[in-house]
Amino acid sequence: MKKHNILTLILVIIMAFTSTTFAKSANDIDKDANDAINTFIAENKGGDAFLVKAKAFLVFPDIKEAGFFVGGKYGEGVLRVQRETKAFYSIKSASVGMQMGAQQYAMIIAFTSDTALNKFLLDDDWKTDVDGKIAMAEWNSKEELDDIDFDTDMVAFVFDSKGMMGSFTMEGTQFKRIKP
Numbered sequence: 233m234k235k236h237n238i239l240t241l242i243l244v245i246i247m248a249f250t251s252t253t254f255a256k257s258a259n260d261i262d263k264d265a266n267d268a269i270n271t272f273i274a275e276n277k278g279g280d281a282f283l284v285k286a287k288a289f290l291v292f293p294d295i296k297e298a299g300f301f302v303g304g305k306y307g308e309g310v311l312r313v314q315r316e317t318k319a320f321y322s323i324k325s326a327s328v329g330m331q332m333g334a335q336q337y338a339m340i341i342a343f344t345s346d347t348a349l350n351k352f353l354l355d356d357d358w359k360t361d362v363d364g365k366i367a368m369a370e371w372n373s374k375e376e377l378d379d380i381d382f383d384t385d386m387v388a389f390v391f392d393s394k395g396m397m398g399s400f401t402m403e404g405t406q407f408k409r410i411k412p
Contacts, residue, residue: 287348288314294336299332301329
């Protein structure tokens with residue numbers, strides 16, 4: 233019976249990811265990305281200046297993540313170069329390990345070098361575990377983002393989080409160009 237409950241939960245998670253996220257149009261994704269950028273700038277001192285200095289950035293306004301030993305996440309977003317939308321991407325991930333919960337959040341991944349951006353652009357099916365490492369930004373509310381040197385080619389900012397997820401897992405994340 234316990235095995236049946238876990239399989240049912242996994243099926244529900246998969247159905248939740250696929251049924252709610254594939255229906256968005258390009259205009260909806262772009263509008264949601266604008267809202268996420270505005271939230272990011274409002275919550276982070278110097279956020280606007282940091283994004284202006286970046287070569288480009290990916291904006292995923294609504295990533296949903298859930299898991300119970302087996303988990304996953306999915307979201308759709310845009311690649312912005314000088315604040316102009318250039319392409320649409322999905323982010324998806326599967327994980328196995330000690331994890332439980334569900335959460336929803338927004339994420340911006342800033343490319344701070346031409347090398348990292350070009351490597352990302354040349355691959356329509358880019359995987360972070362193989363092709364690159366993304367540093368999760370750490371700063372405090374008194375620091376300005378444009379004054380911080382993260383010393384890496386890609387920096388990710390997670391914000392506007394709802395829910396709770398605890399995990400210690402093995403995970404692979406994939407970014408794929410999409411045509412909504």
